[in-house]
Amino acid sequence: MLKCRDIGQLLYDYVEGVLDPPIRQQLEQHLADCPGCIAFVNTYRQTITLSKELREEEIPQELQQKLQSFIKEKLHEPGFWSRLRTRLTG
Amino acid sequence: MSPLDDQELISRLKKKDEAALEALIAQYETKVFGLAVRFTGNHQDAEEILQDVFWTIFEKIDTFRGESKFSSWIYRIATNVALMKLRKRPKIREIPLEEELGPAMTEDGMIAEPVVDWSRLADEELDRKELDHRIEGAIGLLPLDYRSVFVLRDVEGLSAEETSRILRISIAALKSRLHRARLFLRKQLADYTQVPQSSLEADQVGMKKDEPHA
Incomplete structure (x- = not known):
């Protein structure tokens, strides 16, 4: 019979879906009957879901422009193309 | 273009x-x-x-x-x-060990304290923006080894294999760091979601030590 402590140790594999079926069954039997572990598993899963759903940060226009001017400046830095030529031919 | x-x-x-x-x-x-x-x-x-x-x-x-x-x-x-x-920033202290991040256990390995299931509150009642803000804050508290695994795997959604290749760590190391990072975040969110008892549904469980269970 699995104990709550075992559930904690199997939790990662369970949530990743890589637990061997017989062990998974035992784990689910324990869960069916242990509200504390259900709460633990549910909130562990929800933590992952919420993290995946963190809204994608749109890059602010200002940063976009700064990035472009940084790159332009680098490209036209004296010596960049000549260093590059030396590397390509040398 | x-x-x-x-x-x-x-x-x-x-x-x-x-x-x-x-x-x-x-x-x-x-x-x-x-x-x-x-x-x-x-x-x-x-x-x-x-x-x-x-x-x-x-x-x-x-x-x-x-x-x-x-x-x-x-x-x-x-x-x-x-x-x-x-x-270059000051180092973050280590996060607690795995055992300390989950519910407290009795000596014989059973949960010894009430565990609140706030998972549905997150869908229904809690302010999502505030919750996101909490998660972001908690990610910032993770030591770098844990943060990098968590961000690539759970936030960016890369596979375990791809994450382990990018970070050049073994799958076993990935697993242990990711699990601890998730437990740490879960605990941070649990602390945040400790809303007044009355608004919680009947998911709250208390188990006494002397009550054999399962």
């Missing part, structure tokens, strides 16, 4: 085609920016990381041998640049 497929992009970058660099930026800036913000928690550092990453890709494109996906290679560069920046 319409999006280029990775092969085309790479071969034109290798010829130091400036238009290809522009296309690269247009195609990957959101990804790299997102990663940088998750790692550093602020736009100012993210700005510098963005610049470093794209310039590094342009300079080092010849070292890309096509052994991984192009996006993995970009993730690796972005992760390294972000970590280099963060290592």
